[in-house]
Amino acid sequence: MIRTIVFGLALLPSVAAADRGAPCEAGSCDVDPGPRPWILDNECQDASDVVGYRQCSSFGRWSAAAAGPQLVFAAGVGVRHVVVPAVPAVASARGTTVEGTPVSDGDITTTVFRVTGVERGFYAGLEVELGDLTGRAYPYGSFLQSGAVLGGQLRLGPVDFGSELLAAGRSSKRVGRNQPAAASLAEPEVELRARAQVWVSAWLTIDGALGTGLLDRSERFAAVTLGFHTRSFGADR
């Protein structure tokens, strides 16, 4: 996960550069010769940095972050107590049959990715959760859940407390022992969660979440994620 975050951060400059179009049309352009892999485009240099005399950058670039929305990109690890209904017997294309499997009831470790937008203490976004059912109720299997979150938060000192509702779709794919065919099951999930995030720097938070299923109260969820905020201190700290 850490490698994923570092890789994503390394891509940010190139993504930003791609949005600017041709930055060196008016000023002089020098190719940066240094061994800095995160700088992927040329740099524009003006002879003067005085407003009205410079052409590479416009007034107020220092405010670019504040002009954008407050987005939070988060990734982390979750633990989910899943109760997945039994899979009915299905026939595969080869004519073999996957036997109905028992109810899965156990804790699995998942990887959680979220993107949320925050405005005036309320937020909404998308969440994807990937898990592995192997070694639990099924010999082999995978778990994928994706959905939308909607919540609100309140700041108390260095911590934001909040609650949110998740509405998601879930897909569980399982393969029985000595069975060549896979069985998939799709089902909805609605979850109520309590969240807390601690600001560890101007742009980073460590987030914790606890949730319980509303469709099946025996479902439980806990996660710890690292959140990167596009506005320092969430812009309204």
Added chain:
Amino acid sequence: MRRVLLFATVTGCAYRAGSFGAWNHDFAGRRTTVGCLDLAIERRADHPTGQVLAYDFGNRCDEPLTVDLKTASVVARTTQDDIAMLPYDPAHEIRPLPLDGGSVGAEAIEYRMDRAGGPLVAICVDAASVLGQTVSDWQCFAEPSQLASVDP
């Protein structure tokens, strides 16, 4: 700028109140604090067409604030009287903009006298007007990159 943003992202560093410096440079010029804004103003070498003031600033608070360099009060003190100075802004770019908490910024602006006057003694800027505050904080500069003791 992108390198600054990347470094700040990875290390999580933000502007520290009263430091008058970013991670890679110190603010140049006379330093003052107006509300949540740490501001350094430097008078640079004059242009043939006007005088140049450079602003380095950092938000010492966690909340965003609005930096308004468009309506900052700048006057030219001449041997005869005080004359308002207007920013040279051919593209009409200068406008009030938000600055996030813990963030820094910098701008350099050329000012031209609103009308002809006598020989220039100093140019003065009301630092408080950058934040739209009513209590004045005049900073005067008699010569480029030199501190002046005169008051408007």
